[in-house]
Amino acid sequence: VGVPESDLAVARAANPRPIEAVAADLGLAPADIEPRGDGIAKLTQEAVRSATADAAAAAGTTVLVTGMTPTPKGEGKTVTTVGLGQALSALGESTAVAVREPSLGPIFGIKGGAAGGGYSQVLPMEAINLHFTGDIHALTAAHNLISAALDNHLHQGNDADVDVRRVDWPRALDVNDRALRETVVGLGGSAHGVPRENEFVITAASELMAALGLAADLADLKARIGRIVLAETADGDPVTPADLGVTGAVAALLRDAFRPNLVQTNEGVPALVHGGPFANIAHGTNTLVADRVGASLADYLVTEAGFGADLGAEKFADIVAREGIVPDVAVVVATVRGAKRHGLEMWPADFDALAEPDPDAVRAGVANVRRHVEIVESFGIPAVVAINVFPDDTEAELAAIESTLDDAGIAVARSTAYMAGSDGALDLAELVRERAGTGAYAPLYDLDAPLREKCETVAREVYGADGVEYVDGAAADLDRIEEWGHGGLPVCLSKTPYSLSDDPSLTGVPEGWTLTVREASVSAGAGFVVVKTADVMTMPGLPAEPAAEGIDIDADGDVSGLF
Ligand SMILES: Nc1ncnc2c1ncn2[C@@H]1O[C@H](COP(=O)(O)OP(=O)(O)O)[C@@H](O)[C@H]1O
Ligand SMILES: O=COP(=O)(O)O
Numbered sequence: 001v002g003v004p005e006s007d008l009a010v011a012r013a014a015n016p017r018p019i020e021a022v023a024a025d026l027g028l029a030p031a032d033i034e035p036r037g038d039g040i041a042k043l044t045q046e047a048v049r050s051a052t053a054d055a056a057a058a059a060g061t062t063v064l065v066t067g068m069t070p071t072p073k074g075e076g077k078t079v080t081t082v083g084l085g086q087a088l089s090a091l092g093e094s095t096a097v098a099v100r101e102p103s104l105g106p107i108f109g110i111k112g113g114a115a116g117g118g119y120s121q122v123l124p125m126e127a128i129n130l131h132f133t134g135d136i137h138a139l140t141a142a143h144n145l146i147s148a149a150l151d152n153h154l155h156q157g158n159d160a161d162v163d164v165r166r167v168d169w170p171r172a173l174d175v176n177d178r179a180l181r182e183t184v185v186g187l188g189g190s191a192h193g194v195p196r197e198n199e200f201v202i203t204a205a206s207e208l209m210a211a212l213g214l215a216a217d218l219a220d221l222k223a224r225i226g227r228i229v230l231a232e233t234a235d236g237d238p239v240t241p242a243d244l245g246v247t248g249a250v251a252a253l254l255r256d257a258f259r260p261n262l263v264q265t266n267e268g269v270p271a272l273v274h275g276g277p278f279a280n281i282a283h284g285t286n287t288l289v290a291d292r293v294g295a296s297l298a299d300y301l302v303t304e305a306g307f308g309a310d311l312g313a314e315k316f317a318d319i320v321a322r323e324g325i326v327p328d329v330a331v332v333v334a335t336v337r338g339a340k341r342h343g344l345e346m347w348p349a350d351f352d353a354l355a356e357p358d359p360d361a362v363r364a365g366v367a368n369v370r371r372h373v374e375i376v377e378s379f380g381i382p383a384v385v386a387i388n389v390f391p392d393d394t395e396a397e398l399a400a401i402e403s404t405l406d407d408a409g410i411a412v413a414r415s416t417a418y419m420a421g422s423d424g425a426l427d428l429a430e431l432v433r434e435r436a437g438t439g440a441y442a443p444l445y446d447l448d449a450p451l452r453e454k455c456e457t458v459a460r461e462v463y464g465a466d467g468v469e470y471v472d473g474a475a476a477d478l479d480r481i482e483e484w485g486h487g488g489l490p491v492c493l494s495k496t497p498y499s500l501s502d503d504p505s506l507t508g509v510p511e512g513w514t515l516t517v518r519e520a521s522v523s524a525g526a527g528f529v530v531v532k533t534a535d536v537m538t539m540p541g542l543p544a545e546p547a548a549e550g551i552d553i554d555a556d557g558d559v560s561g562l563f
């Protein structure tokens, strides 16, 4: 324990258990897993089926880890998820951790890995952060097979009468590449297809990623693929992969990607790492099937929803929990740097300045933490705050967060899981066990409410907006989606994660503002309506100094610079 030289150094020094022993902790026999390299396995189709057969029997306690409005580096939800899982296990609880698979975009961009960190990470971090078991590559291929089939359909005569100007299916790549946001395909003459504008999204934003994340089983995944709305006909009718006859091929490409991956934490606790949607542009949680496996095979499932409670936790509560994975308690992760940024009203976050001790700014920024606690409690889910302690945090700043929350009657515990693993999260684990199950979950809105009402409910009650303004074609989009019969779906708002509002520069708890909705599209395969606000990007760009510039490999194949 102690401040690690790097996440990679800790990962390399770890002494992982045989994956069969990890599986056995969940009651899985060697025949229930398919090893995929050292310390990695996929569950077999049969193991998934039997573990999720009676989804309602997921009798375990589900802990949802969410957070405050983060800085671009993240405030430690994944670290806390792993650390808390290790602490519950150290207290003798049968525990499974469930987190998403990292996207290569942030790995080579700003954020870095998504496998946790320090003495609270999932291992083997190099494999997990790079190609892992190939699920995201399979999703990229499947996504682009649909694109190729659509453009081939246009080239072969367009029997489905697709309106080339109303194609809403991008191409996908697992990369941050702003140059692909707007492209043109089919150039070069009639032999090369039909010229049309085309955008790329990062695979984490693909509707296929969301469909895989919310499907109950392979048959459901195939049905979801078949009903994805790719485009419209000249008469305004939807065109789907089923219309193109490629549903089976796409589902076949995802056969293995649909099965959850089993790995372990630094301390050998079972970890299901599966699915990878971001929470700003999609629903931001790992797969439902992994949650169901974890909740069914362990007494405690600790799982994470991306970004702040305004994004991942709201989507977990209004989309995932309706499928039966109901959080019994939520952990809101807060940090000194995160609170300080809000207290200083600093955007973008200047990490050098944030390193300067400033207890007063920290205390002022706790208002943002409290707002996220209120958001979680608005779903009837009891919340505890975890202060994720960084090595350079001062006692005065930590005490500023603790005392402000104590005074407000909010349960809070420090976590030093990054430096100390389970030993650093025992207080948090005790608090979680104490508060779990003391609430009564309810989604924020009924599914039969109009789409506009759902948008306004989230805007007002979660984001704190005074209302919603629909600009560009957003109102017509919502009307058309309801005409198509999809009005009963939940909404998945796509919003900046760096503010409770849709303006990243508004820190703290913004008041007196209106949410701007600029477009809506139905993700009929995922089972929600994506509502885009302000200028959220679905294809991020690399920063001025990409993390890629610090990553290297030596002649023995050892990778360096992966955090
Ligand atoms: N307590 C901590 N001390 C030092 N680094 C940390 C700590 N918690 C998280 N980190 C690092 O910060 C980054 C974000 O952590 P992560 O758990 O991925 O946050 P989130 O899931 O909220 O985005 C990672 O590089 C991680 O290693
Ligand atoms: O979707 C975002 O997830 P993190 O907040 O864990 O980076």
Ligand SMILES: [Mg+2]
Pocket (backbone or CB within 6 Å): 077, 078, 114, 304, 306
């Ligand atoms: Mg995370």
